Amino acid sequence: MFTALACTSCRQLFRIAPAGFKRDQTGHLVRLCESCQLDHQSATTTAAGVTASDILDGQTQELIRGLKYRNQRRAVTILARQLVKSVRDDPDALTFEVVTWAPTSSSRRRRRGYDQSELLARAVARHLGIPCRRLLYRDHSRPQTGRTREERLHGPLFRARPLRRAVSVLVIDDVVTTGSTLKAAAHALELAGAHQVGLFAVAATPERRRG
Numbered sequence: 001m002f003t004a005l006a007c008t009s010c011r012q013l014f015r016i017a018p019a020g021f022k023r024d025q026t027g028h029l030v031r032l033c034e035s036c037q038l039d040h041q042s043a044t045t046t047a048a049g050v051t052a053s054d055i056l057d058g059q060t061q062e063l064i065r066g067l068k069y070r071n072q073r074r075a076v077t078i079l080a081r082q083l084v085k086s087v088r089d090d091p092d093a094l095t096f097e098v099v100t101w102a103p104t105s106s107s108r109r110r111r112r113g114y115d116q117s118e119l120l121a122r123a124v125a126r127h128l129g130i131p132c133r134r135l136l137y138r139d140h141s142r143p144q145t146g147r148t149r150e151e152r153l154h155g156p157l158f159r160a161r162p163l164r165r166a167v168s169v170l171v172i173d174d175v176v177t178t179g180s181t182l183k184a185a186a187h188a189l190e191l192a193g194a195h196q197v198g199l200f201a202v203a204a205t206p207e208r209r210r211g
Contacts, residue, residue, distance in 0.1 A: 064203060067174075
């Protein structure tokens with residue numbers, strides 16, 4: 001048995017958690033479910049042209065960990081909604097024609113049974129009403145997780161499928177640290193003929209936000 005309250009925003013019942021209590025602009029306490037908490041967050045633009053929807057901390061960090069390491073795919077819906085909000089709220093947003101993702105290493109995909117960035121990209125594409133295509137292929141290199149900041153700066157290398165015409169591409173990833181992964185993805189897409197490339201991630205690590 002547990003106590004539940006109605007979300008102040010969407011009116012759905014949800015399990016009470018300390019993080020669910022926020023104050024509005026008038027100082028009144030409001031109750032937000034996990035989905036609405038993410039909706040109330042604003043995107044933060046990192047350096048190097050990568051936009052992250054949130055900082056890698058708290059609830060967002062737990063959702064990403066659950067998706068990556070515990071097969072908790074319900075997180076895709078919540079995180080994709082926040083990504084879509086970031087794209088739509090971006091004052092410099094492009095008119096994207098296709099969505100793709102920065103693929104994880106083949107070993108991690110085999111171990112998990114899926115690529116979390118692909119799941120997020122496909123959900124974002126559905127919300128935006130544009131196609132999602134696999135345009136990037138990762139060369140055989142070490143995964144970014146566990147590498148030092150200096151090693152991350154060199155980033156993984158990607159190959160991109162040649163594009164039949166110049167299009168604007170939205171690239172999705174789960175976490176940005178140095179931005180090297182997404183910058184490498186953008187470079188590959190530009191060489192393949194992309195007209196413009198937008199780079200969005202669910203969350204930025206705290207050190208990335210500072211830098």
